[in-house]
Amino acid sequence: MTLKFLTRTAVLLALTLAFQMFKLPQLFTGPAVNTMLFVSGGVVGIGGGVLIGALTPWIAFVNGILPAPLAPAIPFIMLGNAALVAVFVSVKRLNNMAAIILAAVIKFLILSTAVRMIINVPPKIATMLQLPQLYTALAGGVISFVILKMLEKPLGLNKQVER
Numbered sequence: 321m322t323l324k325f326l327t328r329t330a331v332l333l334a335l336t337l338a339f340q341m342f343k344l345p346q347l348f349t350g351p352a353v354n355t356m357l358f359v360s361g362g363v364v365g366i367g368g369g370v371l372i373g374a375l376t377p378w379i380a381f382v383n384g385i386l387p388a389p390l391a392p393a394i395p396f397i398m399l400g401n402a403a404l405v406a407v408f409v410s411v412k413r414l415n416n417m418a419a420i421i422l423a424a425v426i427k428f429l430i431l432s433t434a435v436r437m438i439i440n441v442p443p444k445i446a447t448m449l450q451l452p453q454l455y456t457a458l459a460g461g462v463i464s465f466v467i468l469k470m471l472e473k474p475l476g477l478n479k480q481v482e483r
Contacts, residue, residue: 329368332360336372340380346452354404354460355467358420361405362412362468362477369409373401389445396434396449400427404457420461428454 336356339349353376361369377397380386386394404427411419431453435446471477 325364325368329360329364329371332356332363332368333372333375336360336376337379340376340385341383343385346448346456350452350456351459351463354424354457355463356460357401357404358408358423358461358464359467359471361409362464363471363475366406366409369405370402373405374398376401387445389442390448392439392441393431393434393445393449396431396439400430400453403427403430408461416465420458420465424454424457424461427457 336353339352339356342349344352357369357373360372377386377394381391381394390397404423407426408419408423411422428450432450435441435449441449468477
């Protein structure tokens with residue numbers, strides 16, 4: 321791992337956590353966090369993006385941002401975040417918008433399947449982990465598209481980040 325990769329990953333993690341710390345409603349926090357997951361994948365690749373996607377739910381839970389009834393969903397949130405990043409990074413070479421849509425749909429399917437078939441959470445929590453996840457991931461993807469375009473030249477994003 322290079323210092324550049326570690327530094328970028330740490331900064332992106334800090335920015336993602338900063339959005340969570342505002343404790344805004346899901347309508348704002350969801351797109352912001354998903355934006356950061358897409359941007360992280362675009363800037364530091366699958367490894368760094370997955371790491372950020374795995375750490376943020378745990379840190380949010382430990383800091384009381386994620387309510388206790390969501391605890392059983394944390395592994396699935398981590399998995400959904402990992403899938404979002406991995407699918408986006410893997411498919412974006414072919415088509416950015418297709419990558420965003422496919423990544424958002426897969427994250428949505430992971431979380432909605434988990435609350436329907438695997439974990440037992442209160443109905444209000446189950447609802448939060450279904451369709452709103454698709455909307456917030458799609459919104460985050462669209463916002464990240466603009467951000468990644470702006471960062472392309474300054475960060476040399478067409479080149480592979482050394483790991």
